[in-house]
Amino acid sequence: MANIIYVDNNATTKVDPAVLEKMMPFFTEYYGNPSSMHNFGGEVMHHIEEARQKIAQFLNCSPIEIIFTSCGTESDNTAIAAALEAYPERRHVITTRVEHSAIMNQTKFLTKKGYTISYLNVDKYGMIDIEELRELISEKTAIVSVMYANNETGVIYPIEKIGKLCREKGVVFHTDAVQVAGKLPIDLKKLPVDMLSLSGHKLHAPKGIGVLYVRKGTRFKPFLIGGEQEHGRRGGTENVATIIGLGEACRLAEKHMAYENTEIRRLRDKLEKGILDAVPNSLLNGHKESRLPNTVNISFEYVEGEAILLLLNEQGICASSGSACTSGSIEPSHVLRAMGVPFTAAHGSIRFSLSRYNTEKEIDKIIEVAPPIIERLRSISPFWRRENAWLKEQEERERLQKQQKAVH
């Protein structure tokens, strides 16, 4: 694994060795159950509370507002389910067309259960229109859930404005901040957010640990029903070692926050410019400014993403794609499609997401090897630089489909 260039940090990150070190004693040494009456177990609870304290400090909230979960998906699912349980007479949920599947597939499931879901549209930069949200909120709305930043494009949403609007209208507001934690400061004393999800493995803690922040005073019902852990808000024995790990990861993330927004941003910008300059017909997906400092998503027209990834993989470069073929699904990224990225480009999108472990040398290597890969695939593509009635026919068909959809 020596020659791996890992630029897929929005998928998952490397556990910081300092984090791992803090976790280790909790497997074989302090393995007691925090709920036990004996000191051996009870002592572990103190460590959990210490970790909770560190996370609360990182988010500038109170420790009692932190609920540990197993992952970001559980946090998201819990938030929506809790609001619907707490307000049974409200059967309307508002979210966006670009959410992570943790929200997207839950809302699809809710549709089948008879709930009404409204999806906010996005413009070509992936940005929502707050006025559309204002019009959609009604007395039937149980919860508004808008991600803090998008996992595919890195686009950052106006969470403060959305939160204010929801307060005004008296509706619970949840945000999936999984991609934001560690990349931008989160200050819950200032942010008008009622619930917020985060996930350990996106900020150099291990997989299997998530957090749901629930603001004091927010009506809440547990999703996992069991013991009295987490003040009766989430059943199940605490995943102690990962909780300790997340506490430490949050403490470290705070220290690295400035670096994230200066050096990593610089490397990301270098990568972005390097590729866009070198490859014709390549386009940036997402908002140029309102974007996470570590993420860049580029579409290469007339080639397919999985093929690009395979060739990058041969060079040891780990990235990801919004192409249909990589996800096992048949349609390209719902995020890019919601933004109106045409099929010519949507299938050939590649996301590079950096972390503090990336070096300038690695970025230079990607800038060097990516353009010939695209060129190679284009030399096979029937749509590239050929006088092509076929392509025109395809583009015309897509235009017509769009029109038809607009009518519906």
Added chain:
Amino acid sequence: MWEYTEKVKEHFFNPHNVGEIKNPSAKAEVGSLSCGDALYLTLKIDEKTNIIQDAKFMSFGCGSAIASSSILTDMIIGKTVDEAKKITNQDIADELGGLPRQKMHCSVMGYEALEKAIANYLGEQEPEEHTHDEGELICTCFQVTDATIARVVRENNITEVEDVTNFCKAVGGCGTCRTEVEDIIKQVQAEMALEKQQGNGSSATVANIPSPRLEKPKVLTNLQKIKLIEETIESDIRPGLMADGGNIELIDVVGNQILVKLQGACSSCPSASATIKHGVEARLKEIVGDDMFVEEVH
């Protein structure tokens, strides 16, 4: 992660016969950009011997699409047209040492390109180009017809809807055609069971796959369905609404989804959604089919 065989990787990393034959004896374009894979195949065929002397391809698609196209050209060069005609999508997949189930549609694309190119050479009427052939369009997202679905079900002995998606992408988009595809699977499987019983699963029967619709009048064609919906609205629903100063307009029928617009007093009526669910939808379910549902268009 990609569970590709060495053979797939070999043909992806170093594809054979890339390019385009100038003034080809036969050519075919299949697939589309929207579907995420497309193949352009050109052949040079000796007119006296009918032997395929050369084949070249250009492909837009994932690793297995490129590998399938590449190996297809290897497989057909040197064969006569009649021999090449016998190649199936399963042969292409086998030659690659197998393909992941979700990638079987790549081999189907190769097969379709070959079929179309040969028809082009023989001057036959274009066979079902599978994006707009003669059959009835079932999956509008990926432009797949009942004939194509019936064929992949039969040739690959498919029993699950998920496999239909794996082989020809149908149902992979909005999913509204799921029940129709389930019906086609049932129909074709029943036919195949019958053929087996009679011990005559010969190619003659295979070639004459009856349209599932014709044999099963209980499943309405789209046209019949729309007519029935119109009639039901006209005679059963509209009069009641008009009595209350309202009206209804049928906008479209997409799979089992009936799109309507309420007008007049109905459009501003606070109980409009109840009217739709309990009045309009209930009646249409009763008359047209249980799986129909109604959505209001504003």
